[in-house]
Amino acid sequence: MEYHILNGMCLYDKFPLQIKGEKVVMNEALLHGPLGANLLEEFWKIRANFWQVSLTDYKKKTVVPLDNLTKAKKEDTILFWFGTDLFCQINSWFLLDFISQKKIASKIGIIYPPVYPSEETFGHYPATFLANAQYVPVYLKEEEIKIAITLWNLCKNADIEGLSNLNVLNTEGFPMIRASIDRWISLFPKEGKGIAQQKVEELIQGGIDNFQELFKAFSNFFPDLGMGDNQVFEYYQSYLNKKNSEK
Template sequence: MSSLLHITNGDAFTSKLKKLKLTGDIITWREMLCEGKTETNVGSESFWKTRFEFLNKNYKVSKASFIEKTLKEYRSLCNHKQQDQIVLWFEYDLFCQVNLLAVISWLKIHRKYAQIYLVCSGKEDDTDVLYGLNELSDEHVLKLYETKTLLTQDDIEYADYVWQLYCSDNPIRLENLSDFKNFNFNYLESTIQAHLHRFPSIKNGLNEMETNILQLAMDKKPGSKGQFLSVLLKNQGVLGFSDNQFHNAINRLKPLFSSFNPVRLTQTGKAILKGETSYYSCMQENDVYLGGALKYNFLFNTESQRILKL
């Protein structure tokens, strides 16, 4: 008799999945590996130490909370050794795709005997809208489950390889990937591109997301910080970020805002948007990591769409 384990992308979808009463246990992957330093050895002591230090410093996550929410769930995953079929439930966005790579990298080492399936939501109808799992009806989720993709050994090796590159100190190696279409990851190429656009641009020293934050402040003229966060969440493309992440991003850009109630830019903020000046020297923090790479050791050339090492 084969047995099943489901690994989901978050608590909200875990709740939804429980109501569907599918066979098998459910583990929730509670991490946000798209932000902060990552190490290749997923689940190791140094991996979790690095992650806690980042989350504690940037999101005020306490040790007790980290142990309770993240480490206990990870230990539960470690203890689920009997299941020989594992279903991964993730979404199209950068947040999910980076977590997915890490989970597969872990499974490659610790669950060699298991068949690994992927259910990944995104393009679900004839529109250009991309859907998260929680936005789908129960019937649609069950249909995705019935047509889940069995990952080949090549898929697993490739996901692990991309994870190693994501954790390396040089994003140019990620930039040179070109064979995405040979593997069962429909959204990986677009999210790796979104990741590369998170390095500061030559044009104004801000990355694509930060520039977008200023542009939306200018265009939408939100009446309050709360309205501003709503606008950012709706207009973030394939990042898949939460309000906490945008709140932190706004705080980093605080000197470029004259007011948050209503939301207005300073003259410098407007000049940066026009490309008349750069914010690079003001933003240069020495310990900001994107995967394994230091954010401010690289620049993104928006014209050639290539990354340059400083």
């Protein structure tokens, strides 16, 4: 049996019916907010507090779907439908750690989205690609899974020094992993403003004060971040509030 992990409801709503198996939605955005917790139960509480929802509601939306993965057997296959941008990568690193903690022994693969220029996409996947329902996974090697788990632990603990010292090269399973590490370091530096905050402020100073226009310009400049509008809006609002308070 195949378990298809879909990174958000956008892809879930358009996922081809002819692709059989269990659909598991990842309803989180781990590029945004605190991550530091050693135990899963503690982690769920931190994330629920960040999203300002009750732990019960958070678990219903996020944890219960993921728990379906614990049904997977050794002969089953778990397939990630994730892109190479940092938003997808950090989510995938967490999920590989989750799968490891739950001692799920299934084969794991990733189906990266192809690039079809000028075509509407759903969760990174072109409409034509989804309609064809044909895919060839890249199966992860044990060493690649170990690297992803190491990265997750360094990121969640904000260990920028550890990330900087990590000697990791791109692999077939993670073709953009080196760039993802470098982006994380520049996004969340130990000191000063990260590249996202700097860019938002630069765009405002350049005359873009409409948020929708700003978000589009930001996303075009940083397509490899995959950052959502909520996170960008926080930088936007923070800068405007500071600017107004100085008047």
